[in-house]
Structures are given as structure tokens and as C-alpha cells.
Amino acid sequence: MAEQHAEDRTGAAPRPVPVAIGRRPEPVHDVAVYAFPGMAPFELGVVVEVFGLARPELAGLLAAPWYGLKVCADRPGTPLEAVGGFALTARHGLDELAAADTVVVPGVPNPFGGVSPDLVEALRTAHGRGARIVSICSGAFAPAAAGLLDGREATTHWRYAELLQQRYPAVRVDPDVLYVDNGDVLTSAGSAAGIDLCLHLVRRDHGAKVANAVARRFVVAPHRDGGQAQFVEAAVRPVEEEDDGIALSMRWALDHLSSPLTISQLARAARMSDRSYLRHFTARTGTSPMRWVVTQRIATSLALLESPEGTVEEIAAAVGFESAATFRHHFGRVMRTSPTAYRRSFGRGVA
Template sequence: MTTFDEFRTNVRIAIHAFDGMTMFHLSTPLAVFGEVTRSGLAEWETAVFSDDGQPVRTAEGLLIADISGPEVADEADLLIFPSWPTDLPPAEQPLVDMVAAAHGRGATIAGLCLGTFPVAHSGLLDGRTAVTHWLKSDALASQAPNVQVRPAALYIDHGDVLTSAGTASALDACLHLVRTSLGAEVATAVARRLVIAPHRDGGQAQYIERPLDDGTAAEGPIGAAMDWALHHLEEPLTIEALAARVQMSPRNFSRRFREYAGVSPAKWILARKLDEARRLLETTELPIREVAQACGFASPVTFRQNFVTAYGTTPTAYRHHFSDVEATRMSG
């Protein structure tokens, strides 16, 4: 099956709308994916549709008149449900059939926030993990008992089906789709234009990304240690060394760091090293050994093992894929 994350530059996206949905939920995928096209990064076409092709009125009272019918889902590469009515009605059969048909021909299905519910109603999440707004996690578990609900996640991507937590997590999920399709540099460029973080880990904890470093002072001793680490990824970044920089004991530093970031220092550091490795693979021709060294890995073997574990592909294959995308983008 062809999935959305196979480095596409021409994508058709169908976004479901209904009476009473908030403008924020509808605007999130439109803003992120529309910025890809507006910035000339790729040709991504978005279309908003309702169940019957009729205009919908948002929760704020605005009438969305320029709207398509459900037939746009027939040609979509990505079918998105940005929300769902708060009384959580079961998805009607035509919509369930639409999801099944789109998925069957290779489209990726995404349920953002309460939009996880119609995806779950379709059966595509049976036996899989999923996330929705934390307030409705118990309701999702009740309505879809075959789904393993993970309330703490920002988003969960199975390749062919993606779900996200509430509100701003939908931005994270949409940027994730940009990143997996067009690369970290494009996702960072889109995030900069929208003035949001290009990637978050560890539940709701916000992470400082090296590509977004603007010289702004970090917050508190833990933030200062994180900021310093981002500029010294090639060095041995032990808990003891970081704690000493901010005059804290390793035990207290580890506890405070987890409270601040949502994950352990070791996990955060590894993620940042891999972020930098992806950037170097995408934007330079440095040999793999030098990339590993620049990112503080003990050896190319250790680098490769961690990269494969995190992304399911080797550094060489990753570079090859994203070099192809860049060449396609530049030639277009």
C-alpha cells in the first residue's frame, strides 16, 4: 500500500466539515498544508467537504459556503477529520464506506482531536493504538473497545492511519505529516512561517529545537542547560556534566528536567542528536561518519542503530529519499 509518508510533492487533501465545528479545528489543516503550497515548497491541494455538499455554519456563526461534496474524498491522498460533534454520534454508513474506500485505495486517514471518533467508527483502528482529546478518552474507549487509547500522546502515526490529541496537537500532527513527506527542513520552514514549534515530544512538553534557535534566553536553569546542550551536541552530554553547568546535583537535575521537559535528559538528548542528524543528512553531503561525529554518537554503528530504531530506515536511505525530494522541488 502506498502511504502518505513516501516523500510526495503533489498531494490532494480532503478535509471534512460539519455544522457546529469550530473555526480553529477546520483552519488547522488548512493553515499548515496551505502554507506548504503558498511558500512554494510543494503543490498540495486542499478541499473542504461536507456530507451532503451543502454549506456549513461554524460554532462561531460563520457560514462556509465554498464547500465541496463527499466525492472529493474519492481522489484524495489524505482524508482528514479535523473534529467531530461534541455529542459524539456514531458515524453514518456513507461516511464509514468513504473511509474504507479511501483507505483501500491507499489514501492516508487522519483523525485530529475528536476526529478520531469517525476514524474509530470505521474500524480502521481496531487492534491499534489511538489518541483523542483527553477529555473524551474514556468515551473513545467505550465506543471503540477494540482500540487501545493512549491519552498522553500528542499524536500516533501508523503510516496509513494517524490520530492526534486535542486542539494544538492537531498542529503537531499536521506538521508531522509535512515532515515525513517533505523532510525536516520543510516542516521547520512551515513552522517558522506559522510561528509554532516544528516538533514536540514527551506528551505536552514543549521542546527547544536547534533549527529554531534565535538567541533567545532559555527559561530557568533547566532551560539554560538545554540551550547549552543544543550548541554542544558533539560533546559527551552526561547528566553529571549538564547538572554541573547549572550547579545542581545529578539527581535533582534529572527530576527537574523531567518535570520541565516531560522526558528524561537522556531521551531528550538522543532526540535532539537525531534531529540534528536529519538536518545534516538533508542539507549537507557530509559522510555518515562525520554526521555521527558532529551529533555526538560514539561511532557510525551506534548512530545507525539509533537512527533505524527511531525512524525505521538507515541514515543513507533517509538521505537518498530526501535528496530526491529536494531535487524534485528544485527542478519544479
């Protein structure tokens, strides 16, 4: 069992903090979450669910009291309209956010606009005091605006990754991962990746057993492999024009994915020379023909992996890879996880 101890300011050996069963003990780690007009409630709800609930089910597992949560806003007491046609009111202001031990920014009002100067200042103050700064989804724009991500790796929702990189070039943006832990500043991708990051924080603070118990109540996996790529629908370019050579070759390739494919075969299907085909395909799609073929093979394999039928070796052959090793290599590159891990997470009826 992972243990968390209270710090003894006298220098004596640390001692466990007792946890009262059935009631919330006095918190020793304050979490503040930022609320704003126009917010999507899911990300805020994730933070409230993880850090704001009393958890009598954790009695016996905790060596330190659970978190205390404050919902904070630029204007406390002012109703904040949320997506979905309802409003909420935050009781606490940014002064209390700046004084918290962990600060969570679950988003910003407009990633394409600026970040509240008051929020930026509060984050700098909190970080300067030693607080942990956490962002979910578009919330990464806030610590980036505060300069807290300069020279560091970070992530955000894949829709905003390019914008974040352009606006803050000193940040190393990774659009593929679910979250990035820099120790004192942590960022996550969109929506459900916020659950992953919050559970990661619980795991850091209280150990795996506690994080697993929280995940069980959430009815989610305590840890997910892979990155955002597995949740972005793999797009097969629509084939609309019968006389479009590139489109015809793509249709032909999709019908023959299980067979070995070459540039010459694709070029013949497009009624072009190899050289002309390569040039036109790259201009049309932004990628090479064979890289596109690999991506389509991976996309086709997903439904097979989600079924309990077939081994990884059989699925590799069914979608045209010459070996299971080649399949695993390309699957890992595209999906940032392994075929087995993907099947374990998404398989229907797969043990």
C-alpha cells in the same frame, strides 16, 4: 535537502518535478478535509493553512508540487454553522473526500453521539484505495468507527480518551502523546496538536527543510517534545476545610515541598496514624500520598523552568528532589518530556 520525486509509470528512474515560482503547480497529492455543522474552526483552519496555501517561499526546496486541498461535507453547498457565529460552505462532497490521497477529519459533531454513516463509508473507501487517513482531536472517533484503528495505537484530546477507549475497546488509546503515526492512519490530540501532526505529514512527504519552512511561516516550533500532560494544568487540590485532616496535610506538604517528606510526617500533619492516613488519602485523591507529592513537585518546577534563573540541578533541589537524576526521571514520567526540553519550549528568555 530532502527530495521528493514523481513516479515514472514506465519504470524509468524517478525525476524531480519542477515547481513554478509564484504560482501553484498542479497538485499531485490531493488532501480532503471534512467540514460539519457546529465545528470549531481552529482545527479546520490548521489544515487549510498547512495544505491549502500557495507557497512561493518553498520554490527551490520542493522536488514535488505542493498539495491540493478540498473542503468536503455531507451536503456540499449547504451553509455549515461554525462555533463563533459564522457559517461556511463546502464545495465538495464525500465522494471527492473518498477519492483523495490524504483525508483529514478535524473533529466530529458530537463525540458522545454517533459518527455519520456516510463519513464512515467514505473513510473505508478512501482507506481501501490506499489513502492516508488523519484525525485531529475528536476526529479520532471517525476512523475508529470505520474500524481503521482496531488493534492499533491512537490518541485524541485527553477529555475524550476514556470515552474513545470505552466505545472502541479494540483500539489502544494513549491519552498522553501529541500524535500517533501508524503509517496509513494517523491521529492527534486536540487543537494545537493538529499543527504538530500536519507538520509531521509535511516532514514525511517533503523532508525536514520544507517542514521547518512551513513551521517558520506558522511561527511555531517545527517539532515539540513531550505529550499532552505538559498542557494540562497541574491541579493542586484546594484546601477548603480547616478541620479536614487530609486537606491540612496537603496544605502542609505544599509549604514544605523543598524538604524531604515521609508518610509519617504527612500523617502527623493530618493527625492520623500512618495506616489510616494512607487509606483515607487514597480514597480521597485516587492516588498515593508520595505520588501526589511528586506531582506537586513537578508542577512547582514548571514556573522555575520557564524562568532563565537556575540550573536543572538547582531547580531539582528547590522542589525537593534528592538529585537531578531523580528529578529528570519523575519529570519524564509525568510530563513525557525532559526538564531541558520543557525549558527550551516554554522558557522566557532562555536560549
